[in-house]
Amino acid sequence: MSVITTSVHLLLLSFLFLGQPKYAIAQKKKNQKNTESAESLSDSALYHGLQLRNIGPFRGGRSVAVSGVIQKPHVYYMGSTGGGVWKTEDSGISWKNISDGSFKTGSVGDIAVAESDPNVIYVGMGEHAIRGVMTTHGDGIYKSTDAGSTWQQMGLDKTRHISDVIVHPQNPDIVYVAAQGAAHGPTEDRGIYKSTDGGATWEKILFVDENTGASGLSMDMTNPRILYAAMWEHQRYPWTVKSGGPGSAIYKSTDSGETWEKLTEGLPEEMGKVGVSVSRANPERVWANIEAEEGGVYRSDNGGKEWTLVSDDRITRARAWYYTEVFADPQNPEIVYVLNAPMLKSIDGGKNFAPVPTPHGDNHDLWINPHNNQQMINGNDGGANVSFNAGKSWSTQENQPTVQFYRVITDNRFPYYVYGGQQDNSTVAIASRTAEDGIGWKDWYAVSGGESAFLAFDEDDPQLVYGGSYQGNISVYDHATNMTKDIMAYPVIGLGSIPKEMKYRFNWNAPIVMSQHDKKTIYHGANLVLKSTDGGLSWDEISPDLTRNDTTKQGVGGGPFINEGAGGENYNTLAYMIESPHQAGVLWTGSDDGLVHVTLDGGQNWKNVTPSGAEEGIINAIEVSPHNASTAYITLIRYKLNDFAPYVYKTTDNGESWTEINQGFDEEDFVRVVREDPKRKDLLYAGTEGGMYISYDGGQQWNAFSLNLPVCPINDITFRNNDMVIATSGRGFWILDDVGALQQGAENLADASLKLFEPKPTYLLDVPVPEEPVPGMGQNPMNGVIIDYFLQEEVPDSVLITMEVLNANGKVLREYDNQKDESFKKYPGGPGPKPVLPAKAGINRFAWDFRTSSIPNVPDVFVNGDYRGYVVPPGDYQIRLALGEETQTVNCTILPDPRLDATDADYAAQEKILAAIEKNVKEIHQSVNAMRKAKDQVKSINAILKDMEGKEVLVDTGKALISRIEDWEENLIQPKQKTFQDVINFPNQLNAELLNLKSRVGSHAPQPTEGAQQRLDDLLAEWKTHKTAMKQIIDVELAAFNQLYLEQNIPAVILPLPEEAPEAGK
Known part of the structure; x- marks a missing residue:
């Protein structure tokens, strides 16, 4: 064989245990412009990352x-x-x-x-x-x-x-x-x-x-x-x-x-x-x-x-x-x-x-x-x-998210439940999230009341749920027995009756309120206010008739041929009622004929505070400001009088004077409800006939804010754990998780290139969310701590954004960036793609999944285990976001699941085991990868030298070394497994055993078992043995191969030349 040679050093194992390279941060020139800036962003573009x-x-x-x-x-x-x-x-x-x-x-x-x-x-x-x-x-x-x-x-x-x-x-x-x-x-x-x-x-x-x-x-x-x-x-x-x-x-x-x-x-x-x-x-x-x-x-x-x-x-x-x-x-x-x-x-x-x-x-x-x-x-x-058989059997209707809800209320359980009355069906109490792929049928149930129900309960202890229905029916549901009891103040059928002949006239959607100051007090709105302090066993009238009481509008509900006496046509009734969160005894009422009353002394005296000039219509919602006891908002709707204009009024003096705050609404998009943000004064949300609006200045100006909501009426809005919860007429319940970005001034960022918002305290519940919603199931929130950040301009891939998660000691636990790994290849039993930070102009939303950095894999090797890092314990953390030279840091708190009986020591013990497992699996995989690269180099050398004279000893030594590495590797990983069914066909090796133990110890309940600790000790002892064997291979056998190679004086580059062709005729 003819060769051309040159001399270079041969380096083996120089890559062993090398750390990952650090990214350099590039920065745009200050005068460089991109696609869209915050100054030109519409609300829909600014808030694109906020998805309900x-x-x-x-x-x-x-x-x-x-x-x-x-x-x-x-x-x-x-x-x-x-x-x-x-x-x-x-x-x-x-x-x-x-x-x-x-x-x-x-x-x-x-x-x-x-x-x-x-x-x-x-x-x-x-x-x-x-x-x-x-x-x-x-x-x-x-x-x-x-x-x-x-x-x-x-x-x-x-x-x-x-x-x-x-x-x-x-x-x-x-x-x-x-x-x-x-x-x-x-x-x-x-x-x-x-x-x-x-x-x-x-x-x-x-x-x-x-x-x-x-x-x-x-x-x-x-x-x-x-x-x-x-x-x-x-x-x-x-x-x-x-x-x-x-x-x-x-x-x-x-x-x-x-x-x-x-x-x-x-x-x-x-x-x-x-x-x-x-x-x-x-x-x-x-x-x-x-x-x-x-x-x-x-x-x-x-x-x-x-x-x-x-x-x-x-x-x-x-x-x-x-x-x-x-x-x-x-x-x-x-x-x-x-x-x-x-x-x-x-x-x-x-x-x-x-x-x-x-x-x-x-x-x-x-x-x-x-x-x-x-x-x-x-x-x-x-x-x-x-x-397909003329009505003998039918397909299900339990796969259509088209529910019409009147109102919404939530409890304070974890996860919190969302309640409402579904038109033409029952009431519903549904979990706001689950520990599965979605929110399904087993995650909701019916409570008291009926289709038109207002619901009321002690939010901290919702054992008893009070619910209404048409014609003044009211009942109480007991979670302990799953039974209901009728507690109507004056039991009558009501159906088919003439309203002016009734003892009490009730709205179809009659209000029910539990006092926030005395949980034994329940209010029920008829044409006057009824009050009970004994769970509905008795009721007192605490107001006069608070409606216009026009008897000419209290006749039969339909004609000329058929009466409509179900209750939807009852008129001169109370349509809304709310107690002040600031002071006991302050109660506001709104009637379906446009009157607003307030009492400051528990109902002894009532004052008509209807806005001057307000026409007859339904007072559909009243909001007492959570920030100012004298400030309130009312929504008046007049669609039943063929008037679809929006009417929203605001008072700052308990109704002595009112201001209309309608600027910005579409002219026929009447407003059903207004709520003020529980944390930020003057931040208002409005639900209208066609969607949502937002105001940052107490209602002086409104802007469309429907985000990804479908076009449908928004009947009610409430808040729980800093989430906004919405009741729609036609598309069920929707939740906007964590409105913190809105509370922290997301609309005022024209001069900011970057803004990292502080996330809400987040309960530790690790539930991976499917990439696409599961058909027929409600959606769970993003898994982990939801993090919002603002970018003035869209950031191209050539510019690096990084996010780091740090523990209380300043140690970096997790790193993210906006760079997609183009080399990533998905294969069975391998890791998933790395999460990529979104980088659009406006607010971007991302979730840290509570976990440390992922474990490196052995390429193309199936492992029946989870490469993700372990879930960190509850505690205080920091989020650090960097773009170019600008860095911002916010605090982040993870709360323990309140359903668990677990101590800080329990979480610390769990983390200690998980960290040990993760450290050793990482070491195993890096070692295998390093030894595989060494093996590949030996194979390459053997392939070149196998036909060269005098190199037989070196080739045989190389073969022995390859066999030795492969034998060593088979104790650590199982390359024969190619699919999940192979875990019952081929033995699971050390890495799989450790990852399996990680999944067992990493359960939601943190207390580790004695068996888990014993198993970890045994597995680490086994790894210690194999690590010693690896050192033997490197220090002795590989060193011997390298020495023999050097003694052979073999060129670093060997280039075979073609054989010379015979002369013509020979």
Whole structure:
């Protein structure tokens, strides 16, 4: 072999136990600009790192809009009455919201998928089952041409409530809309609309009058020129619902809506709400569900010319304003469905109806596949459910986070629980976090009261929970027995009663308050204030009537055909009540007719402190400032009087004078609640019909602050452990963990390049959070200490940001930076990627997971263990953030889990063992890596010398050394394991045993066992033996190999040359 040689030193093991290199910190030039600075940041960009989490519960809320796709039997759409549009592609096993970020309102009235093109979807906004409470209006029509991936608003903004959208079966550009119109006042934006250009323009093709809207529309799908429209004269007042009058009627068009004929033959002379449906199986057969004195289910067998009452069963028309829906089976003309409570089905042409059990009792919408009448989707007050056997069984509704909550209150347990009453369901107490992947069904339960409940309890000892329901019902739930007791002050049924004849008039959402100063005192608001000091066994009236007490507005709750006596129309009642946190006996009340009263002496004297000039409306919330006993805020809402403007008032003198503080709200985004930050004076949060706002100056100016909240009404806000907890109408409970950055002046950082905010004291609960939320479960908080920091500009990857965690002695326990490890390779049984600090302009959020630095791995070796560092004990720590030459440090406190009986000594003993394990595993892995590199060098040398004459002894020595290293290594790691199943196939070696012991000792309860200490002693003794063997290999065998190598005088570089080619002809 011919070679070319050069001389260099051969260095072996020079890398053994070398430390990691330190990063140098680069800094931008001061005049260098990046993408966006704090001065130009909008609130949404400034606070991009502050993200709320939805905790659920995953139990469906109201839905009055559903649809399916003829060509795709597993694809369906659901419209929530506050939560937007949802889609399932697996027949209801899972649902995904597809309207967030595109829609400006969240209440859905109807959904229509074009039969000729399933990519085309039209959504009519504004629920059509218009309740007196928990009803939200919409903003017209939205359209998608890509099956819901993107949306465009298509006008009809002022229609408010849409009952039906019908798409031509052959032409997706021809679409009809039944606009029910405003619920609370006259409007000309009602009637039937038509578009022939896919919604680009609209023509009103049927209009009766400003009080009559379209409650339904049905098309003959075999002849789409034929339409039937149900028109409904109606209006909701705060004290009654008018459902019916001369305007209510059924109309028919045979020329695509150009002209209309009013149908009368056989129908009641005067009607209320009407539902209509034409049979696809027999287009001459038309069904109508009619509210009237002679109401019920009507049928026509000649295209509407003549009608016959086929069923006057009262269940088909009960509570007509809320239901009155009829659906013809598309394949069998004898089958018809009527939706009410319950869902009803007739198989004999409407003569007899039988209930069809559904997951929730109150039913509002039904879509039946015209090609398969066994396949359907039902929308009800518990969400949407799919059936493939005509309603014999249904998919679950327990996977839809569309709950409508009225109010929110929290206790002081750990983790704290969040409470509220769900519309059309029970009350809920749900954990704010869990020790699992998410917050599931087992993490919440029902307590006292019902759907409309205010709840009250001792936050430090919530054994007894007081909860209300409509018509003044109130009960107390005992956690010890899981039982409830009725404690109504004057027990009556209430339902169907005339309010002016009642002893007490209660709001649908009657306030209940427990005194913060005397936990034995409970207040219950009727038209006056009731007080109990014995757990509700007796009640005293401590106020006069605190409402306008207008008896002309205390009559029947509905008419002219059907009374609405559930309690939602009770008027001249107290809607809100709050006790001052500063002084016992100071109590504020607000009525649903706009009056505000306050007592300073426990109810002996009351003063009307209603703001001068404030109009009649609902005092929906009162907030007494936590910082000033004389300062209070009230929110007045007037949507029930067709006024959607925001009204917020502030007093600094106990109501002697008031100032309106409405600057910055959208003109129709009325405000439901205002809360003041518990730590920072004048920092206010407002929940509105469409989202959240924030004010930094006591309400002088408001700015949008919805962050990642979906568009939906925000009904209530509270705080616990420095978290903001929010109740929505349509999307359940949400939590913004740690509002510390807002309290520490995040909005005033125009001149700062860097700001590190001090995190709140954090309870030690180590629960890794999945990268993506688990379907069907509420989200847990980020795992660890949540750390917020502000950057003036976005920091590029070329500039280093570092974060260090230090203990009380100043020792660095953990280091982070903004550099992604491009060399990282994921493999089974290996470590995860290193966390990377976000570096956007504005506030960034990061979490230190309570752990020390990760343990180095042996590349490509599977270990059934956790490479993460150990969890530190409770105590005081510091967070240090550095950007260039600027460094900021804040304190950080970790609190012990209050549920544990553990001492500082217990945590210290745990840490001592964990630190020892971590130190030795790190040493083992570094040793193996070092010996592997030595082995690789020997292999490389042998590969070069194996064919050279006179090098046989060196090669054989090298082979022996390689074998010796491999034998040594096999005692420390198990390279044969490639998957978790291999842990039962190949023996686990020393590193795995130590990591296993680490996971056992590192449990949440810190006290180490005697067995753990004994096992550690044995494992460390074993490592000591192998460490001695390693020293023997290095000092003797490797040294001998190096010496032999040097004695051979072998060049450091050996370059083989090609053999010389023979001459031609030889």
